[in-house]
Amino acid sequence: MNNKLFYLIKLAFIGTLTLLGLLNYPQGGFAKPTPSNSESSDNIQIRFQQQDSDGSGRGRPADREGTGSRGDCPPVDVPLTALVPSRNVGSFVEPHPTLWFYVPYKSSEVTSAEFSLQDEQNNDVYRTNFALPQNAGIISLNLAGATPLEINKMYQWYVKIYCTQQKLSTPVFIRGWVQRVAIQPELERQLQTATSPRQRVMLYAKNGIWYSALTELAKLRLTSPQDNNFNQDWANLLRDVGLENLIQKPISGEINL
Secondary structure, eight states, rough: OOOHHHHHHHHHHHHHHHHHHHSSOTTTSSSOOOOOOTTTGGGOOOOOOOTTTTTSSSSSOOOOOOTTTTTTSSOSSOOOEESSSSOOEEEEEEOOOEEEEEEEEEEOOOEEEEEEEETTTTOEEEEEEEOOOOOOOOEEEOOSOOOOOTTTTTTEEEEEESSSOOOOOOEEEEEEEEEEEOOOOHHHHHHHOSSSSSHHHHHHHHOOOOHHHHHHHHHHHOOOOOOHHHHHHHHHHHHHHTGGGGGSSEEEEEEOO
């Protein structure tokens, strides 16, 4: 066999191998890599599972909506509202909860605002006045300055808004119940192995831990306000507790006590 014939046979053999290799690839080109957990996080469904923290099966009623026409404050379309389940205690796992509520008034319309936290015997645990943000919106209040709340103990909190300096003025107020709960071992393991912040929010919501889920999700929305996943998660969470009228309200920020 001369060198020319050997060269032609070699080319034909290489061409056959190349053709067989191409036929083994899926249509449309190279196979796509399997997405990681963080890349597939769009499949997460964040829905709040309401639970009766006091074990009674009834929950505890909360005055979560103030009356817009009551007191000396101007009338509003959406009243002062606590972001809390309507008949359930809002639970959390941190030593100090972050509470959330919607204030429909501008700071220029309010003369003073007061927050108080009480135990079940109506004894004050924490009480302070605070200044509102300039514009109406959803605001947060962290109780880092208070004594760490005891696990499994009930507390009720109040926010009172005054729109006049008259001594006998009637405030617009809201009230909610709050309870710190211990993390169960299985949930703690799942939180430690969560591969994305959205998974942590999902776990809190699935286990009925309201304030922890709401606070972590609010932080995600503030960090990435254009993220459609976070916006949809927020809508689902509020809708699950009957607060769909607040879905489009802006988050104004945190109150500094």
